[in-house]
Amino acid sequence: MRAWRVNELGHPTTALNLEDIPSPEPAAGEVRIRVEATTVNFADILVCQGIYQDRPGVPLTPGTESCGIIQAAGPGVDLAIGTRVAGMTNMKHGGFAEEALVKAATALVMPDDLEAADATVLYSTFQTAHVGLFHRCNLEVGDWVVILGASSGVGAAAVQLASARGARVIATAGGEAKRAHCQTLGAEITVDSTGDGAADELYEAAMQATDGAGVNVAFDPVGGPLGDVTRRLMTFEGRLVVIGFTSGSIPSYPANHVLVKNYTVHGMAWAEYAARRRSVIETAHVDLLDLFRQGRIRTDVETIALDALPEALAALEARTVTGRLALVP
The missing domain is CATH 3.90.180.10 (Medium-chain alcohol dehydrogenases, catalytic domain)
Structure with missing residues (x-):
């Protein structure tokens, strides 16, 4: 072969x-x-x-x-x-x-x-997004969610799943074409992730959209400066899930900041669920096939x-x- x-x-x-x-x-x-x-x-x-x-x-x-x-x-x-x-x-x-x-x-x-x-x-991309958003972060209808790298595979999957659940999506992507693509997937607000001021722009856009309250959920496969700003965007009892570090830079989440703002940082290595809690991925599998057949995700x-x-x-x-x-x- x-x-x-x-x-x-x-x-x-x-x-x-x-x-x-x-x-x-x-x-x-x-x-x-x-x-x-x-x-x-x-x-x-x-x-x-x-x-x-x-x-x-x-x-x-x-x-x-x-x-x-x-x-x-x-x-x-x-x-x-x-x-x-x-x-x-x-x-x-x-x-x-x-x-x-x-x-x-x-x-x-x-x-x-x-x-x-x-x-x-x-199997791979949508499973990661599904388990991260719903099992780890308990994303609910009406929640505000920031999704980094939203034009990428797992980011695009997260945008669609969050939108299908009735959440309100703030997405980051590089350039106008990718931002427009995110809007077709269900993003309500998009932010250009290129340029030195991207992290500040994301912070301002999210705080304006939420009237200063911050977001309920952050989905981060990117890390770097954008990943760092997601912790500052957490509202009371917010949930932040770490998916990866495609930027090559790993952000930190100081314990005193987590304490004062009352938010939770989750890790999400999907393969561990296959090994340790298969029922989680089986539930996601059924839901994903249903959503795909209904045309609600692509x-x-x-x-x-x-x-x-x-x-x-x-x-x-x-x-x-x-x-x-x-x-x-």
């Missing part, structure tokens, strides 16, 4: 090699799938460089979230051969290939009539061929991508 391999850690433009390798054999708790689609994430760039939190060691095939048909199963797996699933790969034999190894504990059965690219985005996913992966990762790194990318081998 063909697979993108990293034999020496480095930037994807030099580290990735398209090779023919044998089909991987699933270990206990794993299944091998024929890959139908794999999401292309910023995390994949970090995996190639060896600076992601999971470091499986080289050689490896990146691609963390895939949809496909089970071809083989390791010991201790109840899923049947031929079942269509989406799940987290084992990071050693990831989804940027014709076949991948998926951790069975993370797998969710996907309907046969759902496009594979849609399935991967609903994936905005663009598909790419296996050969086009390096260019896709470069576009992702340059932040020229709106929505999601999925590799279809």
Whole structure:
């Protein structure tokens, strides 16, 4: 089978090699799938460089979230051969290939009539947004929510889910085109995230919209100066969920500030729910499929061929991508 391999850690433009390798054999708790689609994430760039939190060691095939048909199963797996699933790969034999190894504990059965690219985005991106907003932050109708990086995959998913729930969305995005895109997703107010004054502009816009009260929820996959300002925007009993740090800068939340303002900071590593509290992701799965079939959320996913992966990762790194990318081998 063909697979993108990293034999020496480095930037994807030099580290990735398209090779023919044998089909991987699933270990206990794993299944091998024929890959139908794999999401292309910023995390994949970090995996190639060896600076992601999971470091499986080289050689490896990146691609963390895939949809496909089970071809083989390791010991201790109840899923049947031929079942269509989406799940987290084992990071050693990831989804940027014709076949991948998926951790069975993370797998969710996907309907046969759902496009594979849609399935991967609903599985990964929308699951993260759903669990972060509703399970961690208990977002309610009428709440004000700030969503950073709102034109990105997880940010765009969060905008749609918050809007569908009846919350009022303040979104940040880079440039007029991406801000306009956020409005089509349901954002009520948008703020340009580019420029040195973006954090101040976000603060002023949010405080004006809420008559100085601050926001109920903040959803932060970005970090940096914008992430830092979200804590200042918290209203009484506000909820802030940390999703990631695509800016490369990790904000701090001083304990005295948390105490005085009476807000809560939540972490949200979705894979931990698959391992520790599967009922949370199963509930989200049912809700997401219903919302998608009703047309209340959309994936905005663009598909790419296996050969086009390096260019896709470069576009992702340059932040020229709106929505999601999925590799279809």
